[in-house]
Amino acid sequence: MNFVRDKFVALDPEKCELCYLLCRALRARRVVEFGTSFGVSTIYLAAAVRDTLRDFGGQGTVIGTEIEPTKATAARENISEAGLADFVEIRIGDATETLQDVGGAVDFLLLDSWIPLIRPVIAVMTPQLRAGSMILCDNVELFEAEYVEYTSFIRDPNNGFRSVLLSHQGGLELSVKLG
Numbered sequence: 014m015n016f017v018r019d020k021f022v023a024l025d026p027e028k029c030e031l032c033y034l035l036c037r038a039l040r041a042r043r044v045v046e047f048g049t050s051f052g053v054s055t056i057y058l059a060a061a062v063r064d065t066l067r068d069f070g071g072q073g074t075v076i077g078t079e080i081e082p083t084k085a086t087a088a089r090e091n092i093s094e095a096g097l098a099d100f101v102e103i104r105i106g107d108a109t110e111t112l113q114d115v116g117g118a119v120d121f122l123l124l125d126s127w128i129p130l131i132r133p134v135i136a137v138m139t140p141q142l143r144a145g146s147m148i149l150c151d152n153v154e155l156f157e158a159e160y161v162e163y164t165s166f167i168r169d170p171n172n173g174f175r176s177v178l179l180s181h182q183g184g185l186e187l188s189v190k191l192g
């Protein structure tokens with residue numbers, strides 16, 4: 014964990030583009046990201062929210078969360094440089110605390126962070142996700158064993174989600190909240 018403290022680990026451009034497309038398809042206005050790092054994926058999410066608001070009006074935001082304050086500061090600078098600061102709020106701290114109340118129904122959730130916390134974060138987020146919202150979780154195939162707690166939960170239809178593994182570049186789990 015200490016090794017990656019200041020490392021630049023970002024979602025691949027193709028996966029970022031998929032996030033953009035899914036958010037546009039959902040007309041997502043409230044987007045949450047667990048694991049902001051330097052803000053690369055956040056920029057795609059925020060661009061999607063910006064473009065949805067431009068085309069359909071209303072209000073919206075991306076709530077990113079990052080435990081390392083220096084990374085959060087760098088993310089804010091990068092997002093600002095991209096002209097997207099008005100569409101992003103970065104919360105500094107542990108996601109299980111910072112995401113307790115994101116202020117309304119969530120349309121899209123990106124999970125791209127420390128694997129042991131993915132399941133606890135889903136517990137915090139599930140009541141805040143609207144029916145039809147989507148969750149994208151990165152690298153579930155690459156770290157199959159580590160993700161088993163999450164994948165066994167999200168793939169069990171009794172838990173209210175429908176889910177599929179997109180077997181590409183480490184694997185992405187795409188899930189929809191049904192009710």
Ligand SMILES: C[S@@+](CC[C@H](N)C(=O)[O-])C[C@H]1O[C@@H](n2cnc3c(N)ncnc32)[C@H](O)[C@@H]1O
Pocket residue numbers: 018022023024047048049050051052053054055078079080081084106107108109125126127130
């Ligand atoms: C893979 S990186 C995120 C990359 C980012 N999504 C992107 O594409 O640019 C994961 C980030 O999660 C952060 N992190 C780890 N544990 C966390 C926690 N408990 N709460 C919030 N963020 C955490 C790490 O500091 C790291 O910057």
